[in-house]
Amino acid sequence: MPHVPTPDQIRRAPKVLLHDHLDGGLRPETVLELAEQTGYDQLPTTDPAGITEWFAAASEAGSLEEYLERFVHTVGVMQTAPAIRRVAAECAEDLAADGVVYAEVRYAPELSTQRGLGLDEVVEAIIEGFREGAARATAAGHRIRVGVLLCAMRQEDRADEIAELAVRYRDSGVVGFDIAGPEAGFPPSRSLKAFEYLRRENCHFTIHAGEGYGLPSIWQALQWCGAARLGHGVRIVDDVEIGEDGKARLGRLASFVRDRRIPLEMCPRSNVHTGTVPSLAEHPIALLRRLHFRVTVNTDNRLMSQTSMTREFRELVEQFEYSLDDMQWFTVNAMKSAFIPFDQRLALINEVIKPGYAALRSETLFGRVAEHMG
Ligand SMILES: O=c1[nH]cnc2c1ncn2[C@@H]1O[C@H](CO)[C@@H](O)[C@H]1O
Numbered sequence: 001m002p003h004v005p006t007p008d009q010i011r012r013a014p015k016v017l018l019h020d021h022l023d024g025g026l027r028p029e030t031v032l033e034l035a036e037q038t039g040y041d042q043l044p045t046t047d048p049a050g051i052t053e054w055f056a057a058a059s060e061a062g063s064l065e066e067y068l069e070r071f072v073h074t075v076g077v078m079q080t081a082p083a084i085r086r087v088a089a090e091c092a093e094d095l096a097a098d099g100v101v102y103a104e105v106r107y108a109p110e111l112s113t114q115r116g117l118g119l120d121e122v123v124e125a126i127i128e129g130f131r132e133g134a135a136r137a138t139a140a141g142h143r144i145r146v147g148v149l150l151c152a153m154r155q156e157d158r159a160d161e162i163a164e165l166a167v168r169y170r171d172s173g174v175v176g177f178d179i180a181g182p183e184a185g186f187p188p189s190r191s192l193k194a195f196e197y198l199r200r201e202n203c204h205f206t207i208h209a210g211e212g213y214g215l216p217s218i219w220q221a222l223q224w225c226g227a228a229r230l231g232h233g234v235r236i237v238d239d240v241e242i243g244e245d246g247k248a249r250l251g252r253l254a255s256f257v258r259d260r261r262i263p264l265e266m267c268p269r270s271n272v273h274t275g276t277v278p279s280l281a282e283h284p285i286a287l288l289r290r291l292h293f294r295v296t297v298n299t300d301n302r303l304m305s306q307t308s309m310t311r312e313f314r315e316l317v318e319q320f321e322y323s324l325d326d327m328q329w330f331t332v333n334a335m336k337s338a339f340i341p342f343d344q345r346l347a348l349i350n351e352v353i354k355p356g357y358a359a360l361r362s363e364t365l366f367g368r369v370a371e372h373m374g
Pocket residue numbers: 021022023024064068071075106107108111151180181182208211270300301
């Protein structure tokens with residue numbers, strides 16, 4: 001019998017997070033305190049419950065564009081180096097407490113230049129914050145490693161500059177590049193020059209594609225731009241047909257994605273909130289997992305989507321009856337797909353992830369024995 005993990009086991013299980021936005025994961029009380037400290041007076045409310053609710057209303061957005069409107073105030077309080085450092089440190093602490101052992105957290109540095117910070121200063125504050133947060137997490141008994149992904153905003157024209165920034169900081173904590181923001185009307189090929197530059201520089205990148213727009217965006221991300229992973233990539237199911245015999249037939253693009261083991265950074269709750277999928281029960285993750293695509297589970301925006309890695313997995317376990325073995329499969333998929341060097345990924349899989357799941361399975365084993373004896 002496959003073991004259905006308990007909520008507590010899900011929290012303690014080692015987890016790997018590849019898709020999480022720094023400005024999508026602030027603690028609500030931190031938003032309030034930073035607004036006060038930095039003199040940001042645009043918040044819709046200064047009431048702790050009210051502010052949590054305001055961000056959580058993103059769940060009713062129904063479109064990616066409306067969902068993204070909720071970022072104005074997190075970005076609003078991330079305009080000084082100490083504020084960014086604090087947000088990054090708390091992010092590392094929160095992820096570690098949630099059982100995340102490796103995370104790649106992304107942010108668009110150009111968003112934090114409203115009050116005169118330079119791009120380099122923003123990146124340095126993020127890296128410094130993650131270092132502080134990881135150290136505090138270690139002291140609290142949770143080990144985590146955090147890498148940075150630098151995003152360029154698709155609706156702006158700074159991709160070349162941000163790509164250069166990613167290359168410049170690649171030996172100091174930046175592990176890759178991405179483009180984020182509205183997808184419809186801003187195809188990946190718009191930033192083609194930046195991606196060609198990154199390829200020449202042997203630099204890793206992922207691309208948000210197949211969320212706010214369909215197959216043409218995924219196709220461009222992979223075949224024009226050369227993305228190593230897809231942010232979401234959910235709409236690849238548009239290229240999968242289920243026949244009357246119940247068998248799946250993959251189109252050429254879906255086949256390519258599966259054959260090449262392209263990692264899909266799926267964020268189930270966020271996908272429901274942006275209207276990309278109608279409900280968690282109908283999320284393509286179940287089909288894609290069954291068809292052995294390289295699926296990973298992620299949070300996207302912990303504040304706006306009121307989530308955590310534990311919550312995402314808890315809901316998937318409830319919805320699709322996933323076992324500890326399934327959880328381990330998703331987690332190993334994610335670790336294999338990370339942008340850090342191969343030997344380090346392998347070490348995390350063999351020394352941290354597999355032993356972690358084995359320990360949880362053995363708990364169950366002994367628990368069962370105890371039940372029998374009692
Ligand atoms: O799901 C998403 N799709 C596309 N862009 C996103 C998503 N979530 C957040 N951002 C965008 O990424 C920026 C940098 O972190 C955020 O400010 C937000 O505008």
